[in-house]
Amino acid sequence: MDFDLTDDRRMLADTLGRYLGDRYGFSERTRIAGSEEGFSRTSWQDLAGLGVIGALFGEAAGGYGGAGFDLHTVFEQLGRSLVVEPFLGTLLAGKVLEAAGGQQALLDEVIAGTRLVTAALYEAEGRYDPLHVGTRATAREGGYVLTGGKAVVPQLAAADVILLSAKLEDGLALFLLPRSAPGVTIREYGFVEGGRGGELLLQDVVLDADARIGAGHSAQELIEHAVAAGIVALASEAVGIMEFARDATLDYLRTRTQFGVPIGKFQALQHRMATVLLEIEQARSATINAAASLGGDRLSRERAVSAAKFTIGRVGTLVAEEAIQMHGGIGMTWELPLPHYAKRLTMIDHQLGDEDYHLVRYIRLGEAAGAEAA
Incomplete structure (x- = not known):
C-alpha cells in the first residue's frame, strides 16, 4: 500500500x-x-x-x-x-x-x-483502556470537585493546561485543569528513551463550571477519536524510526568486513535483512491504512488503528532486535544512535496500548462489527 x-x-x-x-x-x-x-x-x-x-x-x-x-x-x-x-x-x-x-x-x-497542553486520559488500573476512569468529578454550586489520579502523562510538569477525563454521576466528562491549581500533585520522572512524564494526583481540586468542555458531545467519542489520532501518530513515528534503523544497518553491513569481505555478503545476514525490509513495509501499510481510516466510521477506524498498533509493536520489536544483533557489540554502545532508536520503539509499543492489548481489541471489534452486520 x-x-x-x-x-x-x-x-x-x-x-x-x-x-x-x-x-x-x-x-x-x-x-x-x-x-x-x-x-x-x-x-x-x-x-x-x-x-x-x-x-x-x-x-x-x-x-x-x-x-x-x-x-x-x-x-x-x-x-x-x-x-x-x-x-x-x-x-x-x-x-x-x-x-x-x-x-x-x-x-x-x-x-x-x-x-x-497535555492529555491525562489513562489510569494505572485501566490497563491501556482510556474509558476505564476512576477519577471522580462531583458537581457543586458553580463548578466541580475532582479527586483521583492519572498515569504516565507526557510532559506533565511542563504543561500549562491538562486535559483530563473524570466520571460524573451521569457518565464520563472532560475538563481543562490548570497545572498550578490547588490540590494538584505531580510526580515527575524521565522516560526510558528520553523526554519526561509523570503521575497526576488530584485531591479535592475545585474547578469552575466552564472548566468542563464538550458538554454537548459524547466524551467517549471525543476520547476515542483523539486516541485514534494518537495511535496513527505513534505508528508513523515508529515507521520513521524503523527506516533509520534499516538504513543504519544496511550501511553497517556494507562497510563492516570479516574474512576480507563485507559481512553483508553473508547469505544468513542477507536473509535476515530481507525479512526486516518486508516487515517494515507491512508496518508502513498498516499505518497508512490507519491514517486513511481517521475520517471513516467508528468501527472501521478503531479496527484499523488497533491493527496498526499491533503491527507496529510486533515489527518494532523485530527491527530493534535484528538491527542491534546485526551490529554486534557496538549496537549496545551509548554513543551510537541505534540503541536509542531501539529504546524508543520499545516505548512506543507501550504507549496508548501495547501489542497484546490491541490484538484482543481488534478481535473484539471484529466480533462487534459482525454482530452489527447481522
Whole structure:
C-alpha cells in the first residue's frame, strides 16, 4: 500500500526534514533529552513557526491539515530524528479541543507554541483502556470537585493546561485543569528513551463550571477519536524510526568486513535483512491504512488503528532486535544512535496500548462489527 504526498505535504516533509537535519542532530537531541524539562522550548517555538503544530489540526481550528496523512507526514519525520518535543500530548489534547469546540483561543496559543497542553486520559488500573476512569468529578454550586489520579502523562510538569477525563454521576466528562491549581500533585520522572512524564494526583481540586468542555458531545467519542489520532501518530513515528534503523544497518553491513569481505555478503545476514525490509513495509501499510481510516466510521477506524498498533509493536520489536544483533557489540554502545532508536520503539509499543492489548481489541471489534452486520 502506498499514497502520493500532496504538494503541501511534500513541502512540509522537506521543510521539517531539513530543519531537523540542520538543527536537531543526534548530539543536540541527546542534550535536549537529558535537560531538566526533557525538551527544548526553543526548538518547540521553531517548529511552531515552521507550521508543524498547525499541520496537526484542521483549518476550522486554526491549522491547515489535521487529516490522517498530515499526521503521518509529520510524525514519520519526527521519528527519523528521534524528536522528544511534546507532540503526542499536544496532539491528544488538541484533537479533543478541536472536536469539542469552544476553546479557539487556547487552540490558537497551542498552535503558535506559546502554551503547552497535555492529555491525562489513562489510569494505572485501566490497563491501556482510556474509558476505564476512576477519577471522580462531583458537581457543586458553580463548578466541580475532582479527586483521583492519572498515569504516565507526557510532559506533565511542563504543561500549562491538562486535559483530563473524570466520571460524573451521569457518565464520563472532560475538563481543562490548570497545572498550578490547588490540590494538584505531580510526580515527575524521565522516560526510558528520553523526554519526561509523570503521575497526576488530584485531591479535592475545585474547578469552575466552564472548566468542563464538550458538554454537548459524547466524551467517549471525543476520547476515542483523539486516541485514534494518537495511535496513527505513534505508528508513523515508529515507521520513521524503523527506516533509520534499516538504513543504519544496511550501511553497517556494507562497510563492516570479516574474512576480507563485507559481512553483508553473508547469505544468513542477507536473509535476515530481507525479512526486516518486508516487515517494515507491512508496518508502513498498516499505518497508512490507519491514517486513511481517521475520517471513516467508528468501527472501521478503531479496527484499523488497533491493527496498526499491533503491527507496529510486533515489527518494532523485530527491527530493534535484528538491527542491534546485526551490529554486534557496538549496537549496545551509548554513543551510537541505534540503541536509542531501539529504546524508543520499545516505548512506543507501550504507549496508548501495547501489542497484546490491541490484538484482543481488534478481535473484539471484529466480533462487534459482525454482530452489527447481522
